[in-house]
Amino acid sequence: MFLVEMFQRKTTMPTRAEALAGRPDPIETAPAHAVNGRALKGPFPGAMEIAYFAMGRFSAAEKLFWPLEGIHVTAAGYAGGFTPNPTYQDLMTALTGHTETVMLVFDPARIGYRTLLEIFFERHDPTQSMRQGNDIGTFFRSAIFTTTQLQREQAEAALDAYQEALAAAGHSGRIVTAITPATEFYYAEANHQQHAVKNPNAQSGLKGTGVAFPKQA
Template sequence: MFLVEMFQRKTTMPTAAEALAGRNEAIETTAHHGVNGKALKPPFPPDCEVAYFAMGRFSRAEPLFWSLPGVHVTAAGYAGGLTPNPTYQEVLSSLTGHTQTVMVVFDPETLAYESLLELFFERHDPTQVMRQSDDIGTFFRSAVFTTTQAQAEQAKAARDAYQAALKSAGHTGKIVTEIAPMQAFYYAEASHQQHAQRNPAARSGLKGTGVRFPTSA
């Protein structure tokens, strides 16, 4: 019974009454990206756009984006929850409602948002509920947090297109990816920024379905 209760707590979103109080001050993080040296926080170049993706461990998801041509900078953080300025341990308690999220600042003239969505859907399993492989919890749930109406429309269209591709491939799962406007992004602690650069052999729960994203070509 204890294990069942623990599993349910990890996979159930907290209510406002259950959520941890958090704090008014931002958690301390690093100032610059550990790979390209660029500033982790705004202001960003005016021609850049910002996108946010949650697809399991941010330590393994972030490097999928930072080397793409057109990406200005990436950062690991927390989004989609209730607790202001949470710590990593608070997020892992399942009492903040956040999911581990990667911020991607990119130049849309060089890298289309649709290409980021294609990578997102292919490189994790968007049909898994509150988990990625053996990584279980609300903080590992799949989500796309949008910053413009155009992003919201493109994300929903990409979700539907990938669902159709899964069905054509015989995959019976239903995509559960949350698509919602970004409300607040909280930078993770310095030790979590560009973690894969310092720990390339660290464990990863990311695994795609094996189904390619459909293209118009």
């Protein structure tokens, strides 16, 4: 019974009233990206756009994007919840409402948002609810936080296209990825930024469905 209750608590979103109080000031994070040396926080140069993806462990997700041409900087953090300025320990209680999220600052003239969406849908399992593989909890849920109306339209179209691809491939799962406007993004602690390059032998919890994202005609 205890294990059942623990599982239910970890996989049930808290209400605002249930959420931890948090703190008024941001927690300390790294000043610069561990791979390219660029500042993690803005203002960012030129006509950069920002995308936010939650697809399981941010340590595994972040490393999928920082090598891409057109990505200015990436960062790990917390989004989609209630608690202001949460810590990683706060997150693990499942009482903040946040999910582990990767922030991508990108140049749309060099890499399109659709390309980022393709990686998002292919490289994790968007049909898994409140988990990715053995990583279980609301803080591992799949989500896209959009920063513009165009991003929202593209994300919704991409979800529909990938759902059709899954069905055509005989995959019975329904995509549970939430698509909502971005609110506050809280940077994770310094040790979580670019974690994969600091810990190259760390296990990656991400595993896609094996179904390719459909190519544009």
